[in-house]
Amino acid sequence: MGEVALLNVEKKFGETQVVHNMSLVVQDGEFLVLVGPSGCGKSTTLRMIAGLEELSAGNLFINKKLMNEVAPIDRGVAMVFQDYALYPHMTVFENLAFSLRLKKVEKEIIKQRVMEAATMLDLTEYLNRRPAALSGGQRQRVAMGRAIVKKATVFLFDEPLSNLDAKLRSKMRVEIKKFHLKAKATTVYVTHDQLEAMTLADRLVVMRAGRIEQLGTPMDVFETPRTLFVATFIGSPGMNLFNCEVRKSGNDIHLIEESGIFNFVLPSSKGQLVHDKMKVTMGIRPSDVFISSEDDGIDNGWKIAGKVELVEPLGKNGLLTMSSGKKEYISEIMGRKMPALGQEVTLSFNLHHMHLFDPKTEINLLHTGQ
Template sequence: MTGVTLNGAIKRYGETQVIHGIDLQIEDGEFCVFVGPSGCGKSTLLRMIAGLEETTEGEIHIGARDVTHLDPAKRGVAMVFQTYALYPHMTVAENMGFGLRMNGVAKAEINQKVQEASAILKLDQYLKRKPKALSGGQRQRVAIGRAIVRGPDVFLFDEPLSNLDAELRVEMRVEIARLHNEIGATMIYVTHDQVEAMTMADKIVVLRDGRIEQVGAPMDLYRDPDNRFVAGFIGSPAMNFLECNVVDGRVTHPAFNHPVPVTSSVPANATKVTLGIRPEHLLVDRTGDTCTVDLTEALGGVSYSYLLTANGDKLIIEERDDERSKQGARIGISFSAERAMLFDNETGERLR
């Protein structure tokens, strides 16, 4: 059993607390992604698991072992960093086997483990090359291979794709997901890119200001967010938010010619709530005139139209039909009530 458990994990730097009592269970063999904006504490939390940051309070368990105060080398983890950190004077094979060599592992065993890792990562033909002769994606695969040969209980990834261009990031996302399926190890992955989180994770942990906002499967967070922060962070393009008036229990906004259709209950004393609706759930009414098309982005199979409502609010709508909105056009919009989400204006919590 090589899951990871955090019980009340806290991190302070002097008087400043940056991680606030994290309770989290990561199951054996699970691919868990920590996601959130810069400064939310995701890398700090990962480094606490690795032992690179001291845990001020609370406990961290890997499998059945309490590793809270163990040295990093004794925790059974291997970490892949944003920078490749390869030795330029060593070959790919030497880089991958360096950690084992430093631990006194026999040469024959090192060669066997390097060969096995290189086969998984499709690096066989590059083993004799130096890092300067590799592409960015190949260098990152070498860094991952260096982690694989150690046979860790848990793999830790700290924004490993940030230095790659867009095409390579997509390629490496597929590679890492395939690697997880092939070796079945527990993996914890840090990113600020919610697309990476959605496409790779079994479980997503959304962090903000050192606290967990929500934990769940990617599509569960997408379809059923607990608050406005999670709703706005998960999904690309982001969810639309409109501040709406509440009159006699009915939700209204100038973008609609009728009360907003909702299934959520509205607090009896509410005068305003926030409506959340995803771009793909908005429908175009070509006969309407409540919105102006400010800009369109045609991406081939899909277009995104940026709308301005009568009171100046902004919306994004996804269009896939043959007929698509043109800049300057006046249109109306609608949606099904079950697609709408309401949030408390003050707390940001979801109204259900």
């Protein structure tokens, strides 16, 4: 059992407040990912759960027990740090056994738990090596093993993969997910890599400047970002944004871009969110802006002319930086064939998937009133 609950938690370093009134329940067995830009308070939040930082206000509960004054070692949590923090002079076995030896656990039990962890993580061949003689991925597994032998109920990971190359990162990402499915331990995982965030999380917490900006499943957050910040932070590249004004004309509701590059009639599902003369920020993902073809199913009124400014082939798809007038935006196209630089093309905007934000509050109009 490992439910973690933060209730109105605040953190100040001197006069500077870095976590503001944070309330959050991580359910037993859940994989929760904290994501957000550098300095938004992810590590600080994790360190408060681990007991490495005191709370300035609020309460922290693990399994419904108040933890504010409980020492890190007695919280039943295990933390894996970004730099792994392995002891260089000890072998893998000794690194894995260290915390149990400190707790004066019996020798036989130590051996048994170390072997269990080493088997689970494919480390049995390396038990006599020192960390210097291991690859980055192997070190990362030793760091996880140290958390596993503690039989912790809560695992805390602070960007554990950020020192690895791209290939190893994706391999270890799979390992971590498999491990979680097997161990079912409550996990709080910090990253600013959104691929990790999307693929690992049961639920995501998007943080901004010490506050929760949105909490939801990865698909919820991706499909219905609550704010402009989330819309541009989640998804790679982020949403394209256009400043627009709404105009009613008869039964039609028009969305007019400020520099005049488009005048779209909104689908009725979106039209009902706005009123005449309202200023809105329209957001649309690059994958919903594509080079038009006769049979793409997009209304002719939702097509505009654009010029290819930059081509970024990614293999089976590619990103185009497009311009219409002075406005630049990104289109993601599938397939290996890319248009030429400078080519004039027609682009289809799939307005069924667009979002409308209030430019003042930056809130998605789908979320207002909820």
